[in-house]
Structures are given as C-alpha cells and as structure tokens.
Amino acid sequence: MDSTSSFTEEQQVFPHAERLQVGGTTCECYRVKLYGKLHFLKRLKPQLRTNPKYAAVLQKEFETGYNLDHPHLVRYVGKTADGVLMDYVDGETLGQFVSLHPDYFRNRKNANRFVHQLLSVVGYLHERQIVHLDLKPENILITRVGNDVKLIDLGFCYTDSYTDTMGRTDKYAAPEQKDGSSQVDARTDIYTIGRILQILPCADFYKGIIRRCTAQEPEKRFQSVDEIEQTIWLKPLKRRILLSVGILLTVVLLLIFFWNRSQDTSVPSESTHQSSLADTVNPAVSSTINKGGVTLSDVKSATAQRVKEATDTTPATEKKTDASPVISYTLPPLPDSEIEKRIRSTITPIFQRVMGSLRNAEWNDNTRKIYYGRIRPLNEQCGSKIQVLWTDLSRHYDIDERNFYQKYSQELIALQNDLYERMVSNGK
Known part of the structure; x- marks a missing residue:
C-alpha cells in the first residue's frame, strides 16, 4: 500500500516519509514523523508547485484549518514550503x-x-x-x-x-x-x-x-x-413516547375492565341484604297503621305475615363472607337460644341509640315520620354489626346461615313493634 518516497527536500526534514495511496488531482499525501509523532504531510504535485493559484489554495486550507479545533476534524499543526502538516489519522x-x-x-x-x-x-x-x-x-x-x-x-x-x-x-x-x-x-x-x-x-x-x-x-x-x-x-x-402512552392506556383500560368485572361478580354485603329485608318488613307496619283504626293485634298479624314472606324468599344458601381456609374438624353446634341472645345483645344497644328518644313520645303524624326516617340508618348499622357477629360465630360453631338471619330479622322487628306499641300507649 505504502512506498518510501524519494523526494530530496522533505527527506532532509522527514527522513522516513512514506507516500500514501491517497490524495486528489492536485496533491500528494505522505506519512511522516516529527519529533517521534506521526503526521500527514499534504504537498502539491511537482508540476503544480510553482503555480501560484494552487499554492494559494494550500495556503487557504492551512490558514482556515489552523484556527479550528473539533474532535471530528483533522488538526492542522504546521506548514512547509509547499505543503501543510496535519495530525496523522490511523x-x-x-x-x-x-x-x-x-x-x-x-x-x-x-x-x-x-x-x-x-x-x-x-x-x-x-x-x-x-x-x-x-x-x-x-x-x-x-x-x-x-x-x-x-x-x-x-x-x-x-x-x-x-x-x-x-x-x-x-x-x-x-x-x-x-x-x-x-x-x-x-x-x-x-x-x-x-x-x-x-x-x-x-x-x-x-x-x-x-x-x-x-x-x-x-x-x-x-x-x-x-x-x-x-x-x-x-x-x-416520538415513536417511543407514543408507544409508551399506548401501553399505559392499555394497562389502565385492563385495570378498569377487571375492576368492573370484580364489582359485577361480587357478593352483596349482609348489611345490604338486611336493609332490603327490613324495607320489605317495615312497610307492612306502615301500611297497616296508615289505614286508621289500628289495633295491636292487627299490627302483630301484619308483621308476622311479612316476616314469613321475607324469610321464605331468602335464598336457601348464600355465599359466606368468611374467607378462612377449610378446617378438617367438625364445628360444634350453637343452640338457638344462644344465637338469639347474642343477636339481641348486639342490636339492642344500636336500637336504643337510634330510636331511644322516641320511647316516651306519642304516636302521631310527626313522630311517625321520625320513626320511619330512622328505620334505614338503624337497619344499616345493625346489619353491619350482625355481619361481624356472623363471621365470628361461623368460625367456631356449626350454624345455619338462613336460620341465623331469620332470627336477626325477628329480633329487629320485635324491637320495632315494642317501640311502636309503647308510643301508641303513650298517646292514650
């Protein structure tokens, strides 16, 4: 590729100059060593060295390049009589x-x-x-x-x-x-x-x-x-940004989809069940009372009928909220009397707190509105506590869920009827 040059002037300064097979129509290139460092030497071809126009071009190149400094531009370091010196590029x-x-x-x-x-x-x-x-x-x-x-x-x-x-x-x-x-x-x-x-x-x-x-x-x-x-x-x-946005939107949509799906398939809470049950039972009392000429036996009869209808339509089996693992031993039964006692001790304090102020009131149009206005919050609070009670009891005892909630409905209605009878008696 390279051959040793034979020109005399440069040999005195660069004794080991090597001609390179690069260059254009006007110049020749050499690899030379100056003070132990390799350089490019760019010279005009012999027939052009005396031409002032081409000498001016080489002078322009040196003056322009000498003042420049960039990592991707060859660095100009000096000038000879008919050439310029640059850093060597391997x-x-x-x-x-x-x-x-x-x-x-x-x-x-x-x-x-x-x-x-x-x-x-x-x-x-x-x-x-x-x-x-x-x-x-x-x-x-x-x-x-x-x-x-x-x-x-x-x-x-x-x-x-x-x-x-x-x-x-x-x-x-x-x-x-x-x-x-x-x-x-x-x-x-x-x-x-x-x-x-x-x-x-x-x-x-x-x-x-x-x-x-x-x-x-x-x-x-x-x-x-x-x-x-x-x-x-x-x-x-831009492509990466659009791709990232697309992935993010996909993830968000998937999360929304699965969240909605989980909501659609979730089991209604027991408080919701009890609220709807109470809404089924209590209007019986209201409709009977509003007819006029109400007797206590009429109220009890209508209430008992509604309780029977509500409990008969209650699903035979409902999904338990207990998420505990299946155990390998048989749970002991809990007597009905004990179930009733625990239900009563759970809902009575709530009933007294919500409805207690009506115990000494007379039954009239004003107190009737107050009475029925408090029924829904009463059912919600009692239902929440009863659900906790059911979860606790079902962990330790063999209890029929339908029987448990039927007894809860009966106890709650009994408290409501007792309050109603007391208010009616207060007005006599």
Whole structure:
C-alpha cells in the first residue's frame, strides 16, 4: 500500500516519509514523523508547485484549518514550503471502510453514530461561516480505534475571507455548484450529505432525510444540519413516547375492565341484604297503621305475615363472607337460644341509640315520620354489626346461615313493634 518516497527536500526534514495511496488531482499525501509523532504531510504535485493559484489554495486550507479545533476534524499543526502538516489519522477513508466492513452501517445504532458525528463537524464549520464544498467519502476518514469520523481537506472551502472556490467533485456536488445558479451556502453541504448517505448500506434508514437533503432547489432542503439532527433523533423519540402512552392506556383500560368485572361478580354485603329485608318488613307496619283504626293485634298479624314472606324468599344458601381456609374438624353446634341472645345483645344497644328518644313520645303524624326516617340508618348499622357477629360465630360453631338471619330479622322487628306499641300507649 505504502512506498518510501524519494523526494530530496522533505527527506532532509522527514527522513522516513512514506507516500500514501491517497490524495486528489492536485496533491500528494505522505506519512511522516516529527519529533517521534506521526503526521500527514499534504504537498502539491511537482508540476503544480510553482503555480501560484494552487499554492494559494494550500495556503487557504492551512490558514482556515489552523484556527479550528473539533474532535471530528483533522488538526492542522504546521506548514512547509509547499505543503501543510496535519495530525496523522490511523484509519481508512469512508469508501474503504464500507468495503472492509459492509455490515457495520446496517446496524442502526452505528449508522446514527456516524451521521451524528458527521453532522456535528459540518455544523461546527457552518457556525464559523465555513462551507466545506467538497464533502465525499474520500475526505471522510474512519479511525481504526473507535470508528470515529475525521473530516479532512478544506482546500475548496468557502469562508468570509476566501470566497473563491477552486473546484468540486461532480458526483457529489450540488446543482448550484455546477451551474452557478445561486450562491453557495450551508445548504450546499447539506445536499452533499444526502448524496453520501445515499451510497451507504444504511440508506434505507434515512430515505426521507435523503430525499429532502438532495432536493434540487436549496429552499426545499433542510436549512441547517440542526434540522437534520432533530429529524433523526426526534422521530424515534416520538415513536417511543407514543408507544409508551399506548401501553399505559392499555394497562389502565385492563385495570378498569377487571375492576368492573370484580364489582359485577361480587357478593352483596349482609348489611345490604338486611336493609332490603327490613324495607320489605317495615312497610307492612306502615301500611297497616296508615289505614286508621289500628289495633295491636292487627299490627302483630301484619308483621308476622311479612316476616314469613321475607324469610321464605331468602335464598336457601348464600355465599359466606368468611374467607378462612377449610378446617378438617367438625364445628360444634350453637343452640338457638344462644344465637338469639347474642343477636339481641348486639342490636339492642344500636336500637336504643337510634330510636331511644322516641320511647316516651306519642304516636302521631310527626313522630311517625321520625320513626320511619330512622328505620334505614338503624337497619344499616345493625346489619353491619350482625355481619361481624356472623363471621365470628361461623368460625367456631356449626350454624345455619338462613336460620341465623331469620332470627336477626325477628329480633329487629320485635324491637320495632315494642317501640311502636309503647308510643301508641303513650298517646292514650
């Protein structure tokens, strides 16, 4: 690949200069060592060294590059009589790299990394009013260690100080470079970036970007490399955000679905059962009393009939609220008298607290409204306590659930009837 050069002037300064098989139509490149450090030496070809126009191009490149410092731009360190010295880059040109590693750019992560570095260095030049104007695979080096981008060759660049451009590479040049239809600017380099991406194995990743970069009219291209960056990085970010939102909504909808399903299949609480039972029983007393000419025997008869109807329609088996595991031994029975005693001791304090103020009242239209207004909260409070009692007793005794709640209904109605009879007696 490399061969030892035989020129005399540089051999005196760089005795171990090696000619490299790179360079353009106007220059030759050498690998030289200065104070133990490797450098690139870029010289005009022998037939052009006396041409002041080409010497001016090399001078422009050195003066422009010497004041720049970017991790992806080769660093200019000095100048000789007919050449410039740059830091040596151990790597291959982009074209050589693609030939040696054809699968590298098929990985989107690698492709994005390359594009980001290329846009970074080109954007750095544009921020300093420098347009490269000769971007091409031969002027983009990829380092052997790290596969990093190194941009070289500022010979054809346009700057505020050097507005004359000496040439171009037609394969990658923008239309305005070829026909002079408009002034070159940052969009000229953007066109060339699109042409470079077009020939890489990762071209399918950037179809939309390539199409816009290579638009014939500069106004239809990206107006800056920052726009390209935003398009590349924001598009997948938007996809990730939309995907995350979609997943979140799906999870929320599933939670709502299963929550509603659990509510639909849940067993009604015993307090609700007892409230509805009391609502069935108590209107019997109300309807009988409101007819006028009420006797105590009429009230007792109507109440007993309603209790019988309510208990007959109670489901034979209801799901127990006890969630304790099934035990292996037989539970002892609990006598009915003990069940009645415990039910009575549970609901009597509640009844006295809710209805006790009516014990000394007379039965009239006003107290009747108060009486029936307190029935529902009474049923709710008693039902809650009775459910706790049922859970506790069923853990330790063999009790028939239907019989238990029937006795609870009878005890509650008995308390209500006793209060009613007392209020009627108070009015006599």
